[in-house]
Amino acid sequence: xxxxxxxxxxxxxxxxxxxxxxxxxxxxxxxxxxxxxxxxxxxxxxxxxxxxxxxxxxxxxxxxxxxxxxxxxxxxxxxxxxxxxxxxxxxxxxxxxxxxxxxxxxxxxxxxxxxxxxxxxxxxxxxxxxxxxxxxxxxxxxxxxxxxxxxxxxxxxxxxxxxxxxxxxxxxxxxxxxxxxxxxxxxxxxxxxxxxxxxxxxxxxxxxxxxxxxxxxxxxxxxxxxxxxxxxxxxxxxxxxxxxxxxxxxxxxxxxx
Numbered sequence: 144x145x146x147x148x149x150x151x152x153x154x155x156x157x158x159x160x161x162x163x164x165x166x167x168x169x170x171x172x173x174x175x176x177x178x179x180x181x182x183x184x185x186x187x188x189x190x191x192x193x194x195x196x197x198x199x200x201x202x203x204x205x206x207x208x209x210x211x212x213x214x215x216x217x218x219x220x221x222x223x224x225x226x227x228x229x230x231x232x233x234x235x236x237x238x239x240x241x242x243x244x245x246x247x248x249x250x251x252x253x254x255x256x257x258x259x260x261x262x263x264x265x266x267x268x269x270x271x272x273x274x275x276x277x278x279x280x281x282x283x284x285x286x287x288x289x290x291x292x293x294x295x296x297x298x299x300x301x302x303x304x305x306x307x308x309x310x311x312x313x314x315x316x317x318x319x320x321x322x323x324x325x326x327x328x329x330x331x332x333x334x335x336x337x338x339x340x341x342x343x344x345x346x347x348x349x350x351x352x353x354x355x356x357x358x359x360x361x362x363x364x365x366x367x368x369x370x371x372x373x374x375x376x377x378x379x380x381x382x383x384x385x386x387x388x389x390x391x392x393x394x395x396x397x398x399x400x
Contacts, residue, residue, distance in 0.1 A: 152180070152181070152182045152184070152190025152191055152192055153190060153191045153192075153196065154190060154191075155169050155189070155191070158191045158196060158199070162199060162203075169199075172199070172202065175216070176216060177202060177212060177216050177219075178191075178195060178198050178199045178202060179195070180192075181195050198219060201215075201226075201230075202219070204230070204233050204237075205218070205229075205233060207233075207240075208233055208236040208237065208240070208324070210339065211338045211339050211342045213338050214338060236323070236327060239323055240320060244316065247312055247315065247316050250312075251312060254308070294355075298354075298356065299354040299355045302353070302354055302355070303354065314350075314353065317350060318350060321343075321346050321347060321350060322379075322382050323382070324343060324346070325343055325347075325379075325382070325383070325389070325390065326382045326383035326386055328340065328343055328389075329383045329385065329386050329389045330383060333393075335389075335392040335393045335395070335396035335397075336393075340393040340396065340397070341396075343393060344362075344394045344396075344397040344398075345397065348362050351365065360398075362394055362398060363394060363395055363398050365394075366390050366391040366394040367391065369387045369390055370387055370391055375387060
């Protein structure tokens with residue numbers, strides 16, 4: 144804590160120790176105008192007030208639900224914004240994420256218990272504890288028939304063969320979080336081509352690239368398929384009406400950027 148003309152303020156090192164945010168990240172937030180120390184000490188040091196630290200915590204809350212830094216800064220700098228209402232929305236998103244994570248934790252615990260007892264769970268039992276997706280074995284067989292000779296399919300099979308159970312758990316959790324983020328963006332009327340939409344499209348592409356390399360053309364072809372194949376459309380639209388179409392719009396807008 145340093146004195147800055149009668150106002151207590153924390154140095155960047157103190158804030159890093161207090162919050163767990165690295166000094167490097169704090170300097171970056173300062174540089175981009177996201178969280179700027181409000182006061183300067185007589186010795187020339189910059190200091191963070193309690194209000195600055197609250198702003199930092201708001202940034203961390205918004206980031207935890209995938210909001211881009213530029214949008215966070217615009218929100219926090221908007222004097223007309225209802226901070227409490229935004230926090231309520233973030234609270235709802237975090238509760239949704241916590242529920243999904245708790246389900247995954249419970250599934251892992253059940254799998255651990257089975258291993259302790261030397262029990263191999265059947266496929267049906269695994270589906271019961273981990274859940275399932277819209278795309279079943281029948282679809283997987285169809286996919287192999289359609290794309291089995293392609294480089295992408297071969298690359299996917301090679302990568303999948305190296306995935307551990309923890310990898311699959313992480314993939315499912317990330318997929319659930321992305322689907323919810325996309326649904327929330329659709330509900331809030333996020334515009335294709337905006338920073339937030341582009342970041343969501345990038346997250347979607349990154350999820351694909353866990354399996355195989357995906358360029359702009361392939362990404363566009365995939366979202367075209369989401370509209371052409373009713374199984375994909377049904378999967379996305381079950382989370383939010385019109386989500387498959389929204390996905391198509393944001394991916395195409397990002398690829399054309």
